[in-house]
Amino acid sequence: MKKETTIYDLAEHLSLSPSTVSRALNDHPAINQKTKERVNKAAEKFGYQLNTFAKNLRKKSTDTLGVITPKLDSTFMASVLAGMEKVANQSGYNLLITQSQESQEKEIANAKTMFSSRVDGLMVSASAETETLEHFDQFVNKGVPVLFFDRVLEDSKMVKIVIDNRKAGRQATEHLIEQGCKRIWHITGDLRRNVYSDRYKGYRDALKKAGLPLDESSLFESKLIPDDVDEIVEVIKKSKQKPDGIFVSNDLYAGSLLIALKYSGLRIPEDIAIVGFNNDPISRIIEPKLTTVHYPAYEMGELTAKTLIDHIKGEVDMNMQDTLILSHKLIVRGSSDRSGQK
Numbered sequence: 001m002k003k004e005t006t007i008y009d010l011a012e013h014l015s016l017s018p019s020t021v022s023r024a025l026n027d028h029p030a031i032n033q034k035t036k037e038r039v040n041k042a043a044e045k046f047g048y049q050l051n052t053f054a055k056n057l058r059k060k061s062t063d064t065l066g067v068i069t070p071k072l073d074s075t076f077m078a079s080v081l082a083g084m085e086k087v088a089n090q091s092g093y094n095l096l097i098t099q100s101q102e103s104q105e106k107e108i109a110n111a112k113t114m115f116s117s118r119v120d121g122l123m124v125s126a127s128a129e130t131e132t133l134e135h136f137d138q139f140v141n142k143g144v145p146v147l148f149f150d151r152v153l154e155d156s157k158m159v160k161i162v163i164d165n166r167k168a169g170r171q172a173t174e175h176l177i178e179q180g181c182k183r184i185w186h187i188t189g190d191l192r193r194n195v196y197s198d199r200y201k202g203y204r205d206a207l208k209k210a211g212l213p214l215d216e217s218s219l220f221e222s223k224l225i226p227d228d229v230d231e232i233v234e235v236i237k238k239s240k241q242k243p244d245g246i247f248v249s250n251d252l253y254a255g256s257l258l259i260a261l262k263y264s265g266l267r268i269p270e271d272i273a274i275v276g277f278n279n280d281p282i283s284r285i286i287e288p289k290l291t292t293v294h295y296p297a298y299e300m301g302e303l304t305a306k307t308l309i310d311h312i313k314g315e316v317d318m319n320m321q322d323t324l325i326l327s328h329k330l331i332v333r334g335s336s337d338r339s340g341q342k
C-alpha cells in the first residue's frame with residue numbers, strides 16, 4: 001500500500017511550515033490566496049486527504065445531519081430528501097441517510113449508527129413498527145436535537161412537522177360525496193402510523209357528516225404496493241355492492257388500481273371515481289389523470305432541515321413549538337370529476 005501523504009510531506013515539498021500548510025488547507029484568512037492555491041494544488045497532486053474526523057473532534061461538530069426514513073423507494077421521500085439536502089448544503093452540512101425498512105429493530109440500529117457518527121442533529125420519520133422513542137433518549141441526554149417529520153408518534157413530546165392528514169382525508173372523501181358517490185371504499189397503509197390513521201379518521205368524519213353508513217368491510221389495510229392491486233380488483237369484481245368511489249392513501253397504488261380497473265372493463269370515473277394522495281408524477285401521466293391531495297414533500301424537507309439547523313445555530317428554539325403544520329391542497333382531475341356528466 002502506498003504511503004499516505006501528510007502535512008509534513010506537503011510542507012517539505014513547498015518549503016513552508018506545517019502550520020502554514022494546515023491553515024491554507026483549512027482556508028484560514030491569515031493565509032494569502034496565492035499560498036492557498038499552491039498548497040491545494042500540491043495536496044491534489046500528491047493525493048493528500050484532510051483528516052476531517054480529527055478536525056471535527058477539535059471543534060466538537062461534524063457538520064453532519066442524520067436522517068432516518070422508513071423507506072427510500074418512494075417519490076415522496078425522494079422529494080423530502082431533496083429539500084433537506086438543498087438547505088443542508090447551503091448551510092455547510094452533509095446528510096447521513098439511513099432507512100429502517102419499516103422495522104423498529106432496524107430503526108434502533110440506525111439510531112445507534114447516527115449517535116456513534118456524532119451527527120449534529122437528527123431528522124426522523126418513524127417506521128410502521130415503532131411504538132416507543134426510547135432509542136432517541138441518548139440524543140436528548142447529549143443535547144443533540146431530534147426532529148420528527150411526516151410519520152410521528154402523536155403522544156411524543158418531540159418536535160414534529162406534518163400536514164393535517166385528518167383534514168386532507170376528510171376533504172378527499174367529501175369530494176367523492178359531492179360527485180354523487182355513496183359507497184366509498186378506503187384503501188390505506190398501516191393504521192399504526194399517524195399519516196394513515198388520521199386520513200382514515202378524516203374519511204370517517206366525511207361519511208358521518210353526510211349521513212352515509214360506515215361499513216368496516218369498506219376499509220382495506222394494505223402495503224400500498226402495485227403488486228397487491230390485482231387482489232383488490234378481484235374483491236371489487238366479486239362484490240355485490242361495488243364501490244362507486246375509492247379514496248386511496250397514496251398515488252402509486254391509486255394509479256395502478258385505476259389502470260387495472262379500466263382494464264377489467266370499468267369506467268373511471270363513471271363507474272368508480274378515484275382519489276389518491278401525494279400528487280406524485282404518476283397522477284399526471286395516467287388517463288384519466290388522478291385526483292389527489294398535494295402533499296408538499298419538498299417544502300417539508302426544506303422546513304425540517306431549516307428548523308433543525310436554525311436551532312443548532314441558536315437562532316431559534318424549535319422546542320417552543322410542539323407541531324408545525326404545512327398546507328395541503330386537493331387537486332381535482334379526471335379520475336373523479338363527474339361534473340361533465342348528465
